[in-house]
Amino acid sequence: MLDLARLRALHAVHVHGSVGAAADALGYTPSAISQQVAKLERETGSALLERRGRGVVLTDAAVLLVDTAARVLSLVEEAEVALEEQRGRPSGRLTVAAFSTAARGLLPGVMAELSAAHPALDPRLIEEDPHATPRMVAQGTVDLAVVHDWDIAPMSVPEGVTRATIGRDVCDVLLPPDHPLSSHPVLRREDVASARWICQPPGTVCHDWLMRTLRAVGVEPNVVHLVGEYQTQVALVAAGLGIAMVPRLGRGAVPDSVVVRPLEPAPVRGVSVLWREGTSRRPAVTEAVRVLREHARAL
Template identity: 65%
Template structure:
């Protein structure tokens, strides 16, 4: 009989594309994932992974078995959901995926509350890119995703997923003290051109919003510094190198020398929770969504 934990490891490699990424998703070491797949190869007397440069790729047999593993894991989830529903209380493992600023600004309070209220629930956190969240939920890698969208990129829940709005996260323009915009009480979009900008790299929704907004004023943006981490944005603003647009969630206290100026109309990103329709009755899911709603008004920016 095939070992379910080893099938789970193979499935994770197929979803994430590497042993190391699968290990992060599962909370294992890369060595443990490699050993699990090796043992599965011995059980099946089949080569499931093959070396490709510095990485690995699934063989045809590996892809076939990974697809079967996905079906088996879905059946296991269904059985676990039914058992948990019969118990009537959250229990078992719940893997929550959240984007970086939600993982920092919202999830600590949510996870602490779930842990204190439900000792039988093993809630875990995986930081994931918002663009990947829906696929990871669909594939069963995570149970619940905290993700977001903007008006220029609405989030559509794929077939088989359900969602609930958590709240709206407002954005401000952050400027160095002494900057020409620092003394303003409020800005509008015509104030944004002709400044050196610090922004997310191309492909990020924040980057796309800024480029579209500035071009709509008839100006090409001066994107002088393109970095992913918000704390790096803050450090660059504090050094007087440029200005940035930043959501409030997870931002934390502003460093000395940085001022937040509201922008009208306010750029807003909307946060959602996503989960599989088949798990909608699971008490762990319904309770996690309830706590997300409960904690959202209590967050501090």
């Protein structure tokens, strides 16, 4: 008989593309995942992973098992949801994926409240890019995902995934105190179009927004520093190396060496939570969504 934990490990390798990423998603070490897959290979008498450069790829036999594992894990989830619904209280493991600023600015309070109010619940957080998490929810790797999108790049949700908006995250312009624009109480896009910008790397939603927005006023953006972490952007602004557009969620206290000014029209990203339709009746999911909404409103 095939072991469910080993099937889950192989399925995670397929979903996340590597043993290391699968380990992060399931909360294990990479060696533990490798051991589970090795045991499954002995059970089936088939090679399941092949080395390819520094990574691994699934064999044809592994692809067959992954398809089976997806169906089995779906049935197990149905049973778990029914049992938790019968008990009428949140319990078991609840894995939440969130983008970095939500993981810092929203989730700590949410996870703490869930843990304190529901001792039988085991909430766990994974920081993940919002582009990856809808697929993770759809495939059952995580139970919930907190995601964001912009008006210029609305997020598509996979079939079978439910989405609920929980808030809006406004972005402001951060400038050094001696910057010529720091005396303006409100900035327009034309004001900042020719500035030296600190921005996230190409391929991110924030970078795309900045490019499209400033090009719309007839200026090619002058991006001088490409930095993914917002806190590093704040440090660069404080050093007088440029200006940046930083969301309020998870931003924390801004040092005195940085000036914050609103931009009009205000750049706003929507914040939503995703979960699988099949888990909509699970008490842990409904309670987590409720707490997320409350904390998002408070922020």
